[in-house]
Amino acid sequence: MPESTLILNALGIQRALTRIAHEITERNETMTDVVLIGIQRGGVPLAHRLGTILGSILNQPVPVGSLDVNMHRDDLDQRAAPKIHPTQIPFDVNGKIVVLVDDVLFSGRTIRAAMDALNDFGRPRKIQLAVLVDRGHRDLPIKADFVGKNQPTSLAEKVQVRFDEPGHANEVILHRP
């Protein structure tokens, strides 16, 4: 019987992002070099929110960009061609500490593609990874530096993140088939 469970509500998401923001400042002493890049599509609104929180903690704006990784995926001939969303990186990534931001960490293949795609824009000093939900089941040796919520799942389950969607409250829902 299909079942949906709320695993984070709007307040829970806000708290998780605030905690991640503080963890980013603790990890990186030279915050002037930190930039955020959200992965299209789910990571982009999260990166912007995280940028706002970081900006108010530091009293200085933190640059935020967006990255579409579809041209760098390893499964392009196995699925219908994906819709490509804008990549906008309005700053130089060379020498920067880039925090990649995504909504859900699952197989790790998106992050692998994102690191490849990012290399086309320059050579960051460090790449770190922030995700709202880590649901496990990695196919690749990839680990997040900052996690909003660790949520053990079965492969059949689906994690849905709603964030900044018109007409919907921010929430993370776990769907069981």
Added chain:
Amino acid sequence: MTWKRKHLLDIESLTADEITTVLDTAKAFKAVGERAIKKVPALRGKTVVNLFVEPSTRTRISFELAEQRLSADIVNFTAEASSLKKGETLKDTAKNLEALNADFIVIRHSAAGAPHFLSRVLNAHVINAGDGAHEHPTQALLDAFTIRERKGRVDGLNVTILGDILFSRVARSNIWALTKLGAKVTLCGPSTLVPRTFEAMGCRVTHDVDEALHEADIIHLLRIQHERQRKTMFPSIGEYTTLFGLNKARFAKTKPDALIMHPGPINRGVEIDNEIADCGRSLILEQVTNGLAVRMAVMFLINGGNGPQEIAPG
């Protein structure tokens, strides 16, 4: 929408949604061309054969560069240096190329329907790079992309195609693409080269050049295709230039924001005045730049498999 086609053979069979999907995807690939590293690994490990049985320079170079920027491996095949000269059939040539595990065949051929034929006998993806006087789909897609980029829309625009329509695959593909996207297309040129039968494709035919240019938002010029004309279709080049060439006097009477397009190669002083070809309202070189992005988008889309478009995040 989800792209499901395995080949790009013509514009006639595409829907407006499919055309829009190509244009949207091309926008993303145009942005790739503006990066320091202009290459993405989307077609890594794929082999593309450029089978140009009819001579071509700009289309072949554009396809080649598009393939390279998608990280494909490329084989170039021209009729002059091939066994087609030794009597091999097109089917056998293509089957041989497929036996080398070619994943894509980009074909330019003087016979209309050659790409459609190959798509039926091969498993590889087939892209029509121009077949006789039938269609040149990637040219029409890059033209529509250029119009949409500069005017913000195609729907409702007046597009005048002026020149040798009868022998032009560019004209046919453009008529299909532009009318599907909602443009009002007017064809103009000598009556021998612009027969009224084109009205059946949903466009207007006139032989009065000033009337054709008066309301045009886009003026699309075509070259006289001497190589396809079996007999003389008009008295002389000089007379064509006088009666139908885009000269300064005619250009001065067009809408001030009307833009000029031409698929190339241009014949300066014949269908277009030398200075007009280089003016700020000429999109001729933008068309070339956009052609690269559109061809990358087409190959990216038809490379897609049968799986779902949406994948689980992560």
